[in-house]
Amino acid sequence: MPVDDFFDHMKHGMLYMQGELADVDLSEQKLEDLTVLETNFSRAKFNKSTLKRMTFLKCNFSECEFDEAEFHTCQFFQCNLQGASLQRIHFERSTLVDSDAKQASFHEARISFSSFMKASFEEADCAEASIEKSVFMECAFAGVDLSKAVLRNVCLIGADLRSAAIDGLDCDTFMLMEADLSERDLRSLRLARANLMKTSFAGANLAGLDLAGSVFKEANLQRADLSGANAPMALFAGADLTGAKLRGAELSMANFEEANLQAADFGGANLQMAMLNRTKAGAARFDKANLSLAQLAYADLRGAVVSGARFSQTDLHSAVIEGLLTDGASGTTLPTDTARAVAELYDPRRLAPGDAGE
Numbered sequence: 001m002p003v004d005d006f007f008d009h010m011k012h013g014m015l016y017m018q019g020e021l022a023d024v025d026l027s028e029q030k031l032e033d034l035t036v037l038e039t040n041f042s043r044a045k046f047n048k049s050t051l052k053r054m055t056f057l058k059c060n061f062s063e064c065e066f067d068e069a070e071f072h073t074c075q076f077f078q079c080n081l082q083g084a085s086l087q088r089i090h091f092e093r094s095t096l097v098d099s100d101a102k103q104a105s106f107h108e109a110r111i112s113f114s115s116f117m118k119a120s121f122e123e124a125d126c127a128e129a130s131i132e133k134s135v136f137m138e139c140a141f142a143g144v145d146l147s148k149a150v151l152r153n154v155c156l157i158g159a160d161l162r163s164a165a166i167d168g169l170d171c172d173t174f175m176l177m178e179a180d181l182s183e184r185d186l187r188s189l190r191l192a193r194a195n196l197m198k199t200s201f202a203g204a205n206l207a208g209l210d211l212a213g214s215v216f217k218e219a220n221l222q223r224a225d226l227s228g229a230n231a232p233m234a235l236f237a238g239a240d241l242t243g244a245k246l247r248g249a250e251l252s253m254a255n256f257e258e259a260n261l262q263a264a265d266f267g268g269a270n271l272q273m274a275m276l277n278r279t280k281a282g283a284a285r286f287d288k289a290n291l292s293l294a295q296l297a298y299a300d301l302r303g304a305v306v307s308g309a310r311f312s313q314t315d316l317h318s319a320v321i322e323g324l325l326t327d328g329a330s331g332t333t334l335p336t337d338t339a340r341a342v343a344e345l346y347d348p349r350r351l352a353p354g355d356a357g358e
Contacts, residue, residue: 005019009034019040023044024044028048031050035054038057048068049069051070061081062083063084067089076094076097077097079099081099085105088108096114099120100119103123104121104124106129107127109130111130112133115134115135118139119139122140129150132154133153133154144165148168149169153174156179159179166184166189167188170189177195177197178197181199186206190209194215198219201224208230209230215235217235218237225244227249229249231249232250233255236259237256241260241261242260242263243264246266250270253274254271256275261280264285267287277295278297280299281301290309295315297316297319309329311330312331313334316336
């Protein structure tokens with residue numbers, strides 16, 4: 001019997017290859033320390049089984065059942081898991097590489113300390129899954145359902161989530177790099193302390209979200225709506241916020257250095273102690289904003305509006321303020337410090353030989 005041969009190879013630690021195990025029932029079995037190559041397990045059952053230190057290469061698991069199975073230190077390379085049921089599994093310290101899990105179900109799965117590289121989760125059901133301390137690199141997520149999933153210390157790199165179901169997705173200490181969430185309504189998410197570097201949120205709705213301490217470095221936030229967002233100490237350095245809405249947002253101590261803020265709307269926002277040095281803020285609105293102790297050194301504020309804004313020791317050193325509308329603004333600002341400006345322009349590389357001694 002093929003299944004007996006399979007267990008015989010496992011008993012002796014021998015490579016098992018090119019087996020035909022379609023429709024076999026391996027439920028509630030203990031599978032350990034075996035490498036399996038080019039074997040067909042289609043429609044097989046592994047429900048409530050325990051798999052430890054198993055390696056599968058180019059195996060077919062299409063439409064298999066793994067419900068409530070336990071995976072520990074397992075590896076799947078170039079495997080087919082299309083339509084497989086992996087509901088309520090525990091996938092720990094395991095790897096899925098260059099494999100296809102399209103339309104598979106990971107509903108209520110628990111995934112930890114695992115890595116997924118160039119895998120397809122298109123149209124997969126990951127709703128209510130719990131994922132922690134895991135990495136997803138260049139995986140396909142078109143149509144994936146992540147609703148009510150909980151992600152903790154998870155890294156997604158290069159993920160296109162524009163068509164993903166993400167209602168109620170709960171993220172904390174989350175890294176989403178070089179991903180795409182353009183034009184999405186993200187108001188049901190929790191993204192506090194998330195690293196969202198180089199991700200596109202163009203036209204996305206993040207209004208009212210908790211973004212405290214999150215990183216949007218070099219992110220695309222063109223036309224994004226962050227009205228009323230709670231983002232103290234968030235990092236927006238080098239980000240593009242052209243035409244973004246941030247009215248009433250909590251942005252104290254946020255860092256916007258060298259960001260593009262042209263035509264952005266910060267009306268009524270709290271920018272106390274925020275860093276806006278070297279920003280491009282032409283035609284931006286800061287009406288009734290709190291700019292106390294904010295730093296805008298070398299900022300381009302041509303045509304910007306600060307009507308009714310509150311200043312207190314606000315640093316406008318070397319800022320470009322032609323056409324700045326200040327009606328009703330109150331408080332104190334720090335003008336250009338000539339000595340500081342000269343010192344900052346000093347570049348020893350421009351000195352000709354012998355100049356330093358003259």
